[in-house]
Amino acid sequence: xxxxxxxxxxxxxxxxxxxxxxxxxxxxxALKDAIVQAQRVHGPSGxxxxxxxxxxxxxxxxxxTKRLAFLSDHIAxxxxxxxxxxxxxxxxxxxxxxxxxxxxxxxxxxxxxVVITPEQIEDAxxxxxxxxxEQLLKERYRFNMGLLMGEARTALKWADGKIIKNEVDxxxxxxxxxKTEADLEKKPKVTPHTPENEVKLKKEEVAxxxxxxxxxxxxxxxxxxxxxxxxxxxxxxKTEGYVVTPNTMNLLKKHLEITGGQIRTRFPPEPNGIxxxxxxxxxxxxxxxxxxxxxxxxxxxxxxxxSLPSGRWWSGSAFCLFLSFRGHAYVCHQKxxxxxGHNVPPSPWRDRPVEESLILxxxxxxxxxxxxxxxxxxxxxxxxxxxxxxxYRIKYTPHHRTGDEWCIYPTYDYTHCLCDSIENITHSLxxxxxxxxxxxxxxxxxxxxxxxxxxxxxGRLNLTYTVxxxxxxxxxxxxxxxxxxxxxxxxxxTALRRRGFPAEAINNFCARVGVTVAQVTMEPHLxxxxxxxxxxxxxxxxxxxxxxxxxxxxxxxxxxxxxVPDFPANEAKGSHVVPFTRTIFIEQSDFREVxxxxxxxxxxxxxxxxxxxxYVIFVQRVIKDSQGKVVALEVTCxxxxxxxEKPKAFIHWVSQPLKCEVxxxxxxxxxxxxxxxSEVPGGFLSDINPxxxxxISSAFVDSSVKGAKVFDKFQFERVGYFSLDPDSTADKLxxxxxxxLKEDPGKI
Numbered sequence: 001x002x003x004x005x006x007x008x009x010x011x012x013x014x015x016x017x018x019x020x021x022x023x024x025x026x027x028x029x030a031l032k033d034a035i036v037q038a039q040r041v042h043g044p045s046g047x048x049x050x051x052x053x054x055x056x057x058x059x060x061x062x063x064x065t066k067r068l069a070f071l072s073d074h075i076a077x078x079x080x081x082x083x084x085x086x087x088x089x090x091x092x093x094x095x096x097x098x099x100x101x102x103x104x105x106x107x108x109x110x111x112x113x114v115v116i117t118p119e120q121i122e123d124a125x126x127x128x129x130x131x132x133x134e135q136l137l138k139e140r141y142r143f144n145m146g147l148l149m150g151e152a153r154t155a156l157k158w159a160d161g162k163i164i165k166n167e168v169d170x171x172x173x174x175x176x177x178x179k180t181e182a183d184l185e186k187k188p189k190v191t192p193h194t195p196e197n198e199v200k201l202k203k204e205e206v207a208x209x210x211x212x213x214x215x216x217x218x219x220x221x222x223x224x225x226x227x228x229x230x231x232x233x234x235x236x237x238k239t240e241g242y243v244v245t246p247n248t249m250n251l252l253k254k255h256l257e258i259t260g261g262q263i264r265t266r267f268p269p270e271p272n273g274i275x276x277x278x279x280x281x282x283x284x285x286x287x288x289x290x291x292x293x294x295x296x297x298x299x300x301x302x303x304x305x306x307s308l309p310s311g312r313w314w315s316g317s318a319f320c321l322f323l324s325f326r327g328h329a330y331v332c333h334q335k336x337x338x339x340x341g342h343n344v345p346p347s348p349w350r351d352r353p354v355e356e357s358l359i360l361x362x363x364x365x366x367x368x369x370x371x372x373x374x375x376x377x378x379x380x381x382x383x384x385x386x387x388x389x390x391x392y393r394i395k396y397t398p399h400h401r402t403g404d405e406w407c408i409y410p411t412y413d414y415t416h417c418l419c420d421s422i423e424n425i426t427h428s429l430x431x432x433x434x435x436x437x438x439x440x441x442x443x444x445x446x447x448x449x450x451x452x453x454x455x456x457x458x459g460r461l462n463l464t465y466t467v468x469x470x471x472x473x474x475x476x477x478x479x480x481x482x483x484x485x486x487x488x489x490x491x492x493x494t495a496l497r498r499r500g501f502p503a504e505a506i507n508n509f510c511a512r513v514g515v516t517v518a519q520v521t522m523e524p525h526l527x528x529x530x531x532x533x534x535x536x537x538x539x540x541x542x543x544x545x546x547x548x549x550x551x552x553x554x555x556x557x558x559x560x561x562x563x564v565p566d567f568p569a570n571e572a573k574g575s576h577v578v579p580f581t582r583t584i585f586i587e588q589s590d591f592r593e594v595x596x597x598x599x600x601x602x603x604x605x606x607x608x609x610x611x612x613x614x615y616v617i618f619v620q621r622v623i624k625d626s627q628g629k630v631v632a633l634e635v636t637c638x639x640x641x642x643x644x645e646k647p648k649a650f651i652h653w654v655s656q657p658l659k660c661e662v663x664x665x666x667x668x669x670x671x672x673x674x675x676x677x678s679e680v681p682g683g684f685l686s687d688i689n690p691x692x693x694x695x696i697s698s699a700f701v702d703s704s705v706k707g708a709k710v711f712d713k714f715q716f717e718r719v720g721y722f723s724l725d726p727d728s729t730a731d732k733l734x735x736x737x738x739x740x741l742k743e744d745p746g747k748i
Contacts, residue, residue: 004028007035010045011052021056026381030059030068037072051075054086064244067093070101079112084158097237097244111158118163124155125167129175140176141183148172230289231454233261233426239454243442251451255424264426265290266419274485275493276468277506277527278431281461284510286429319418319448320376320391320410324357328447329391331360332377347388350379361392367407369394378414380443389413389440417441420453428453431460432519459519461510463527464672466491467684472675481688482668488736489668489692491524499665500713500723500738501527505534524667528739535713535721535738540566543578543611543652544701544716544735546662548585550632551653553617556582564612564704576704580613584655585700593622593630600648602633609640609650611717616640616647652717657700660733663725664694705733713738 008018008031022028034055038047047055054075062068071089074080080089088110093101107113128151129136136143145168152164231239234256237248265286323329332347364374377388391414398404416437420428428441435457445452467473468491476482476490485492488499496506509530513520541564559581565571591602602608604619621634640647667689674684705714705724713723720741725734 004032007032011035011047011055012049013052013056027060030062030065031056033068034059034072034075037069038076041073041076047076050081051078054080054083057083058086058090061090062093063241064093064097074110074112079107080110082158082160084161085110085112094240095235095238098249114158116156116159120156121152121159121163121167124152124159125164125171128152128155129168129171133175136172136175141172141179145172230427230456233259233263236426236452236454241438241442242452242454243446245446245449247449248452251449255451258424259426262426263290264424266423266425266428266430274470274473277463277491277493277496278461278468280493280506281510281513282429282431284507285458285515289427289429319450320361320414321358322448323378323391323444324361324376325354326447327354328379329361329376330357330379331364332375332388333373334387335372347377350377350388364392364394364408365406367394367396371396376408378440378444378447380440413437413440414444417445417453417455418448418450421445421450424451425453428455430455430457432457432517433460457517459516461513462519462521463491464521464523465667465669465674466524467669467675468492469675472684475685479685481685488663488665497711498723498725499736500535500711500721501531502534502538502713505531508533525743529743531739532721532741535715537567539713539715539721540574540576541568541717542576542702542705542714543654544660544662544699544719544722545585545587545652545654545657546696546699546719547588548654548698548700549588549591549630551584551586551617552632552634553582553584553615553637554620554634555636562613564702578654578702578704579656581655584610584653585657586651586653588630590651591619591630591633601651607643607647609647610637611650611652613653614640616643652719654700654702656703658703658706658733660699660701660735662696662699662722662735662737664696664737666692666694668692699735701733701735708733715741 004022005015005018008021008028009015013021021031035047035052038051038055042051055072058071058075059068062071071080071093074089075086080086089106092106092109096102096106125148128148131151132143132148148168149161149165152168153159153161156164234252236242236252237244267286320329330347330349330352332349334347334349360374361376363369364376371394374394375390376392378391380388390411392408392410394407395409396407397409399406399409416428416430416434417440434455438455438457441455442452462468467476473482473485473490473492476487477484482489486494486498488495493506506527509527512526512530513522543564559579561577562580563575563577566574566576586602590608592599593604595603595605600606602617602619604622607616607618609616615637616639617635617637619633619635622630623632623634625631669684669687670689671679671687673679674687677683680687701716705712708714708724710724710726710728713721714735715721716735718741721738722735723738725736727734
C-alpha cells in the first residue's frame with residue numbers, strides 16, 4: 001500500500017486523494033496500470049502533474065478496461081493533451097467496443113495532431129465580438145460573456161479554453177475600456193407589472209399547462225423530441241456504465257435478429273400491490289415511448305406469448321443453478337437481525353465450494369429450511385459494509401399459478417434484469433430509486449452470459465395530501481379510515497376510477513407533468529383541473545338538488561315537459577326531457593328569507609329564473625316548521641319573456657325526481673406531507689381530515705339519469721361533476737362527486 005501511495009502522489013495526487021483512491025480497488029488497479037504504461041514511455045520520473053491528471057481522469061471514467069493501455073499510451077505520447085480530447089477519446093472507445101479499432105478514425109475524432117495557432121484564436125474571438133458588438137456596447141460588462149466563450153469554442157473545438165478566455169477578456173477590454181462605477185452596480189431587478197396574487201396565479205397556470213419544463217408539448221411530442229437521448233437498439237454499449245464482455249457483441253447481434261431493431265419497453269408496474277397515480281406515469285412513459293418509436297406494445301406482446309410468465313419462473317430457477325455452478329451465488333444462513341446496521345461483516349458462507357452451494361440450494365427448493373433460515377445471495381463485488389443482494393428467499397405461501405409446488409421466491413434484484421433479458425427489452429425504464437441497482441442489473445446478466453438490456457431511470461411522480469405506499473394504505477383499510485383500496489379518497493387507480501376520473505384526464509396530467517429525471521411532487525388540484533377539462537366536454541348535464549327545498553307554483557297553467565340540452569354550449573350533441581310540474585325542488589341555499597347585499601338568488605323581494613324552463617318565480621308565502629325553519633315555499637310564475645326586468649340569476653331545480661345518495665369527498669389528510677415527521681410528528685394516521693367524506697342520503701336528481709350505468713359521469717348543473725358508484729341499486733342510485741365545477745381557491 002505504501003508503494004501505491006508513493007506512486008499515486010508522484011503523478012501529482014495529494015496524499016488525501018491518493019488514500020481515497022486506494023479504498024476503491026477497481027480504480028486503484030486501473031490507475032496503477034495506466035501509470036506503469038506511461039512510465040514505459042517517459043521513465044519513472046517523466047510523468048508530470050498535467051499528464052497525471054489526465055491518467056487519473058481516464059482511469060476513473062473508463063468502463064472498458066481492455067482500452068486502458070491504448071489510451072494510456074496516447075496520453076503518454078502527448079497525443080491526448082486536454083480534458084476535451086480525453087472526453088472525445090472516451091466517447092469513441094465506448095461507441096467502438098469491437099476490435100480492431102481504426103486508429104485514424106480515433107485520432108481524427110480526438111483532434112490528435114490538430115494545432116490551433118494564436119492567430120486563429122484571435123480571429124475567431126474577433127468575429128464573435130463583431131457579431132455581438134451592438135449588444136455589448138449597450139449592456140457593457142453586464143453582457144453574458146459566456147456566450148462569447150461558447151461561440152468561440154464552437155468555432156475552434158480543440159483550442160485551449162484558458163487561452164480563448166484570455167483573448168475574450170483582452171478584446172472586450174479593448175472595446176469597452178475599464179469597468180466604470182456604473183458597470184459595478186448590481187443589475188436592477190425587473191418589477192413585475194401584475195399584482196402579487198396575479199403572479200401567483202400565473203405560476204399556477206404555468207404548472208397546470210405543463211409549460212415549465214416541456215413547453216406545452218404532449219407526452220408523445222416530448223418522447224419524439226430531444227428530451228430523451230436514449231441509445232438505439234443494439235447500441236447498448238454506448239450507454240454510460242454499460243459493461244462490455246467478450247460475448248457482448250454476439251449477444252447484441254442475436255438480440256437484433258429477434259427484435260428486428262424494434263424498441264421494446266417493459267410492462268411497467270410490478271405486480272406487488274394496487275396501482276396508483278405514480279404507476280400511471282410509468283405506464284404512460286413505457287407505452288408512450290414504445291408507441292412513438294412505432295414499436296410493439298409490451299401488453300400486446302405479453303398477450304401474444306401467454307406462456308412467458310410460467311416459462312420465466314422455470315428459467316429463473318435454471319438460471320440460478322447456473323449462477324451457483326459458476327461460483328457466483330451461495331446459500332447464506334445469516335438472519336435478518338444479524339444484518340442490521342452498517343459495516344456488516346462478509347458472510348462466512350460466501351467462499352464455500354460450488355458443489356456445497358448447489359446441494360444447499362436444492363435443500364432450499366425442497367423446503368428443508370424454515371422461513372428466514374436461508375437465502376441465496378449473489379456474489380457481487382460490494383462496497384465495504386454492504387451485503388450481497390438476495391436472489392431467492394424462502395416463503396411458505398401458495399403461488400397463484402404454481403400453488404405449493406415451490407417455496408422459494410425470487411427477489412426484484414434477481415428478476416428485474418432477467419425478465420427484461422428474456423423479453424429482449426431494449427430500454428428498461430424505471431424510477432430513480434432503482435439507479436443504485438443499475439450495477440447489479442448489468443452484473444447479473446453478464447455473470448449468466450445472457451443479453452443485457454439497458455436500465456434508464458426517470459423521476460417518480462408524487463402527490464401532496466396523500467400516501468401511496470401499499471403498507472400505509474393497508475393500515476388505512478385495517479383501521480377503518482377508508483373502506484378499501486378503491487376508496488375514492490385514495491389515489492390508487494381503482495379509487496380514481498371509482499371517483500370518476502377519466503383515463504384521458506390521468507394521461508393528460510402525466511403529459512403535463514412531463515418526463516424529468518428529478519422527482520416531481522405535484523398538487524392534487526392540478527390533476528383535478530385535467531379532470532374538469534375532459535368532463536366538461538364528455539359529461540352530459542343533469543340537474544340535482546343536494547339539500548331540497550319544496551316549492552309549489554300556485555299559478556302554473558299545466559304540467560309539461562322541458563327539453564334540456566346535454567351540452568348547453570353545443571346543443572347539437574343531444575338533449576333529454578324532464579318533467580315540469582306545480583311541485584319542484586330547489587337548493588335550500590338558493591333561498592334566503594332576509595335579503596343580503598350581493599345575494600342574487602330567490603328572496604321574498606327578489607325573483608329568480610328557472611334554468612331551461614322559461615319561467616321566473618316570485619315568492620308569495622314562506623312556510624316554516626315549529627322550530628322556525630323554512631320547509632316550503634309557495635310561489636307564482638310568469639314567462640321569462642313577459643317580465644320587464646331580467647332576473648339577476650337562474651337556478652337549477654328538479655321535478656318528480658329520483659331520490660339518490662350523494663357522497664362528497666375532500667382531501668384525506670390535513671397536511672401537504674402526511675408522511676413527513678417534521679410536519680406531522682404523530683404519523684400519518686394522526687393527520688386524517690375528519691371532513692374528508694360527507695354522505696347526503698336524501699338528495700334528488702332528475703329522471704334523465706335513471707338508465708345510467710356504473711361509472712357513468714354527469715355534470716350536475718351548478719353543483720359539480722359526479723360518477724355513478726358501484727354501490728348503486730335499482731332502488732337507489734349512489735353518486736360520487738368527482739370534482740367541483742371550479743377550483744376552491746383555498747386549496748391552491
